[in-house]
Amino acid sequence: MAVFGRLSLRARLTVAATAMAAVGLAVGGVLWLVAMDRALLGALDETARRQGDDIATLVESGRLPDPLPGFGVAVAQVLDGDDRVVASTPGGDRLTPVVAGDDLAAVRSGAAIDIDGTRLGQPEPLRVVGIVTDTAGEPRTVIVAVSLEEQQRSVRFAKIGVFGGGLAITAALGALSWLVIVRALRPVDRLRGGAEDISGAGGGHRLPVPAGGDELSRLATTLNDMLRRLDAAAARQRAFVADAAHELRSPIAALRTELEVALAHPDAVDPHDTAREALVEVQRMARLVDDLLVLAHLDNPRPLRRDELVDLGQLAVEITEGVRDGRVRVRVDSGGEVFTRGHRDSLSRVLRNLVDNAVRHASSQVTVAVTGDDGAARVSVADDGAGVRPADRDRIFERFARLDDARDRDAGGTGLGLAIAREIVVSHGGTVVVEDAGPGARFVVTLPPARATIGAPEAVS
The missing domain is CATH 3.30.565.10 (Histidine kinase-like ATPase, C-terminal domain)
Incomplete structure (x- = not known):
């Protein structure tokens, strides 16, 4: 997180957008692979059951050939009630059933199971389904085992495609996100540049307003309105300070003149007249200072109590x-x-x-x-x-x-x-x-x- 925090805003936004896209693609890819795997297994089970139904039809009609027709399956067997092999496809074991025990009970109940292909000398695993039937009142079970080689090959190719395609799409989305974010933040750079050109003295400078009327445009307009108000307030403050200084200078100058004359010509000036005239100037300054304090209070954003x-x-x-x-x-x-x-x-x-x-x-x-x-x-x-x-x-x-x-x-x-x-x-x-x-x-x-x-x-x- 510390490294991420040191990245630029563009980089953080790009990384975040790319990461979200990668997570979305990964989740979508996994769900698609799971759905594909189940669909292929379902199709394989349907094919095996259909072929088992064909063999069961032969069993029920009493025309069971030996060996059984293969129909492209790996192995097909017909078991009697004692789990002995009655008939088998070429290449199948005529003595030992493909499945036995719990596996045989599972396929008889309608389930489809996976077994190791080495039982039949094959490198790929097998998918086994069972069809329960009878002939002349004697129970028979048709076992059909098909190879999972094609299904697993298809899933492997799909995984490679999802992984490679996901990387390519993620990279493309990352590049596109970078370009879009850079373009979207370009007006922010212009606003920053415009802000650097504005000094504290005002001068009427304004921020550039991006075209389009979007959020950045409205932000720039709002900031320009604020700058306009700040310039007006600064101008009023400067004028107020200048006027106040000018107004205070006059009574101070008059008071200073009275005192300097009294000190320079003590015999020619009546002290009472000097004090009276100085008091007039002091009172004038007091009224001015009092008014300035009132205006400063009124300029305070806190409103007056009106209760x-x-x-x-x-x-x-x-x-x-x-x-x-x-x-x-x-x-x-x-x-x-x-x-x-x-x-x-x-x-x-x-x-x-x-x-x-x-x-x-x-x-x-x-x-x-x-x-x-x-x-x-x-x-x-x-x-x-x-x-x-x-x-x-x-x-x-x-x-x-x-x-x-x-x-x-x-x-x-x-x-x-x-x-x-x-x-x-x-x-x-x-x-x-x-x-x-x-x-x-x-x-x-x-x-x-x-x-x-x-x-x-x-x-x-």
Whole structure:
């Protein structure tokens, strides 16, 4: 087995296929030889019995000649009730029966037996059958012995033919199996070669797809789809890392500048102003790092737990009460109790991000509306600001997306709030879109509805 395991896949498959073919041929050959041997013996017995019947007819008619006609048999004898030879073919013993004792009893019962040919001075064994008859009320037994030489010669030739033919067929099947397996595995070699050309950096390379639409073709298609997804994920990761590095560089550079100026000109800089400005940059970095951690958690394939019953109206009130901006008035318009099932903290982050985004871009007012029906639970956040152009309504949900000067980092955003909101909503089986509020923009979150039940459990963390 160790040697077999060191062989190539082609060799192992060829050896296995050839071995199975050889075993099948061997079993078939043995069964055929056994059937042939029995058929020849049956034919030989039938011939001997037919000749014995002819002699028995002569015995019953009282016209028994002496010597008996041979009919091509080796020896034929007629025995009386005392097992004495009454008549025999030429060359047969006229004193001693061909068989005696148990052998004679067996042939009288209808069996056919084999005996050594040396009893009659012949090199080949003999096949003996017996026919029981009588004449004038006296029992007679006709013994017919025929040579097995022709039968054994035929069996020997058949064995040689089966052995030689089996070897030839096995060799031919082995060669054919090798050719078929080599041809079948050729696409695998091409796939392996294509895989060697693909580097970890991606680059859009794909595996060659074999023609024919078979299992290998479907495997190559599946692997190419996987490579396409991996390339897309790698591209997103590289872009994300580059954007994150770029976003972190700005507050770090600003903080470094503040500290260097304070150290270089201690008399010209107010320490409190320096600390306050440094704190602003630190808070900006903290928000960015926090958003990056949230996105990393959302990118985890493990889904969020969605086993909490969440009152969206109550959640909207809690979020708006935490808004501290005297420039913009935030109000909640709830049409009754609207429930969904989801991760409460994540849904709270969605509303907080949407409300913060609306407050930053509103002129004077932000409206949070909660509505529900049998088909969906909806939360809309509308502002009366400049709005979002139709061409940008998909792009604003991309990570680090900023559309214009009014939506830059100085406004307090990290460029990740809307991306985080969309990721969370999608993970909850919902959608988020932006519409024209006339004036301003309206973000609409649609989630699967849920019914509140009496005695429902509190939110699960």
